[in-house]
Amino acid sequence: MTATRKVRVRFAPSPTGGLHLGGVRTVLYNYLFARRHGGDFVLRIEDTDQSRYVPGAEEYIFSCLAWAGLEPDESPLKPGAYGPYRQSERKAAGLYQQYADQLVRDGYAYYAFDTPEELEKMREQFRTEDNPSPQYDHNVRMEMRNSLSLSLEETNVLLEKGIPYVVRIRMPEKETITFTDMIRGEVSFDAGLSDDKVLLKADGMPTYHLAVVVDDHLMEITHAFRGEEWLPSAPVHVLLWKYLFGLDKMPQWAHLPLILGPQGKLSKRDGAKYGFPVFAMNWTDPRSNELTEGFREKGFLPEAFTNLLAMLGWNDGTEQELFSLEELTEKFSIDRVHNGGARFDYEKAKWFNHEWIKRVDINKLQEAVSPLLAEHGFDVSDQHRVAKVLGLVRDRCTLLPDFIEQAGFFFQRPANIDAAAVKPKWSEAKNLFFTELIRNFELATLWKAEELENNFKEIAAANQLKPGDVLLPFRVMLVGGKFGPQVFDIAEVLGKEETVRRIQQALPLFN
RNA sequence: GGCCCGUUCGUCUAGGGGUUAGGACAUCAGAUUUUCAUUCUGAGAACAGGGGUUCGAUUCCCCUACGGGCUACCA
Numbered sequence: 293m294t295a296t297r298k299v300r301v302r303f304a305p306s307p308t309g310g311l312h313l314g315g316v317r318t319v320l321y322n323y324l325f326a327r328r329h330g331g332d333f334v335l336r337i338e339d340t341d342q343s344r345y346v347p348g349a350e351e352y353i354f355s356c357l358a359w360a361g362l363e364p365d366e367s368p369l370k371p372g373a374y375g376p377y378r379q380s381e382r383k384a385a386g387l388y389q390q391y392a393d394q395l396v397r398d399g400y401a402y403y404a405f406d407t408p409e410e411l412e413k414m415r416e417q418f419r420t421e422d423n424p425s426p427q428y429d430h431n432v433r434m435e436m437r438n439s440l441s442l443s444l445e446e447t448n449v450l451l452e453k454g455i456p457y458v459v460r461i462r463m464p465e466k467e468t469i470t471f472t473d474m475i476r477g478e479v480s481f482d483a484g485l486s487d488d489k490v491l492l493k494a495d496g497m498p499t500y501h502l503a504v505v506v507d508d509h510l511m512e513i514t515h516a517f518r519g520e521e522w523l524p525s526a527p528v529h530v531l532l533w534k535y536l537f538g539l540d541k542m543p544q545w546a547h548l549p550l551i552l553g554p555q556g557k558l559s560k561r562d563g564a565k566y567g568f569p570v571f572a573m574n575w576t577d578p579r580s581n582e583l584t585e586g587f588r589e590k591g592f593l594p595e596a597f598t599n600l601l602a603m604l605g606w607n608d609g610t611e612q613e614l615f616s617l618e619e620l621t622e623k624f625s626i627d628r629v630h631n632g633g634a635r636f637d638y639e640k641a642k643w644f645n646h647e648w649i650k651r652v653d654i655n656k657l658q659e660a661v662s663p664l665l666a667e668h669g670f671d672v673s674d675q676h677r678v679a680k681v682l683g684l685v686r687d688r689c690t691l692l693p694d695f696i697e698q699a700g701f702f703f704q705r706p707a708n709i710d711a712a713a714v715k716p717k718w719s720e721a722k723n724l725f726f727t728e729l730i731r732n733f734e735l736a737t738l739w740k741a742e743e744l745e746n747n748f749k750e751i752a753a754a755n756q757l758k759p760g761d762v763l764l765p766f767r768v769m770l771v772g773g774k775f776g777p778q779v780f781d782i783a784e785v786l787g788k789e790e791t792v793r794r795i796q797q798a799l800p801l802f803n
Numbered sequence: 804g805g806c807c808c809g810u811u812c813g814u815c816u817a818g819g820g821g822u823u824a825g826g827a828c829a830u831c832a833g834a835u836u837u838u839c840a841u842u843c844u845g846a847g848a849a850c851a852g853g854g855g856u857u858c859g860a861u862u863c864c865c866c867u868a869c870g871g872g873c874u875a876c877c878a
Contacts (some may be wrong), residue, residue, distance in 0.1 A: 306878045341877055408876075425874050458876050476808070486874090493876040500878050524807055524873040530833075549809080549871095556871065562868055599817095603827095607816065611826045633871060635815045640828040650841080668853050688840040698840085713838090760837035767838060775839040 299331025306338040307349035310575030311356045314551040319599040324624035335367035337378040356572035374511040388498040392459040400535045403457045404438035427487035433460040459492035469527035474546035481527040505532040548634040568638035591692030596648035604634045646690040661775045670703035684777045706772025714765045727753045741780040769798035
């Protein structure tokens, strides 16, 4: 690793469906690392499996990153000097075949002509209780149909006849592969235990194994982050680097701990099962029409989302837990990433969101909440007023949709008045009080919370009532129920006319 | 089955040879807010087990257990 190389990292999702928590966290760590080191963050689309192509999945990934504020420096949408950024296009440009050929030529890989049926037959044949999943490895490769077991002539005949083939890596029988992972330190594998992975498929497409090495090289990637589930195939990649480009050029690997669900690796199924989102945004599978909920639609702020993701496996060594993206950029370091998998805790996730709703810039809050309010038919044309309302109720909202309930009465007269909360303690004195209050309010010239409260208390005293006796009825009149912020603040925002009208309309319900 | 990774309160984690093992979420109990939420205070709650190494291990090493991942012409 030459220290002088510019840091370049990449996130390489396959566009096969929604983008889940773990994926976004990988993006986040990539992004943070790139920013921290003045490097580039590249988004590369791993669409080498045509059979798994899902329309819309790619666009969906772009939107998720945009929403989370984790925009790449280079991507299919924003090509840099290392394009194309889709592997299907890179394949079309002939980028992979030559390396597969080179490997075969050098004896590190071979052609294999086995059909899927033959492979299945082999697995069945060798499957025992002790070996439930037989591999295509050095133990069996000489019994299969490939350029190792066949003579050169036989191989050439098959090749000339156009018999479909794949290129497989020839894993060395006795070799220990060791490399240093940024998170785990030194890890080593016995190469002979791994199977001869397919590098190039029969359709000419590379598999992930070939593509990731070739592309990381061509794109000059210096640090490669990915989930821990990739660790077992890392020796294949290391070997490929050694054969093709040299270990000194290999990026530094960092295998991120997994994000676990209630049981095992977090899956989209967990979301529906336990009632929390697992994708960044809502995703509807175009085939099954099945909807998987996203954090955005559930009502999370992007600030909270990135914050909680960052804390799932990383901390800065202090007791601070609330970090803006800017702060994270400043403080993130890969060696403070925890090794163990982290179980996702939705309760804590909500806490993060609550905190961010309380502290985020009011303009950003407005941006996120106004559309929601508008959707519910509330008039949000007066943005100044909306800001005031949000400021008043934000403390009591954990998820964005909570604003509908918490702020709704500012925009719409309550449909139901909780008279039952008031009636048992209602009295003629109170009725008189409110009649007088209406008169007083109608004449008010200064419509300010403080002023209103003073008037309110004076009138109460004049009627031999304690303010507390009439505060709750007043609240119920304005809000409809026993909730909401300071009642005089509410009255101020509601305005004179509306406040008076609500008192007038509710009063008969208590008598 | 094989291989790999991991293991501190229920959860996310700090710490690291000698600490009352710290914080946060959640839970419970109080206080404040004449609504609710916020806020505040407090409580209970953890080093998986066994061997070493050491004057001393939660911390270092080994084994076991447990958890997880991988074991496709998927990524």
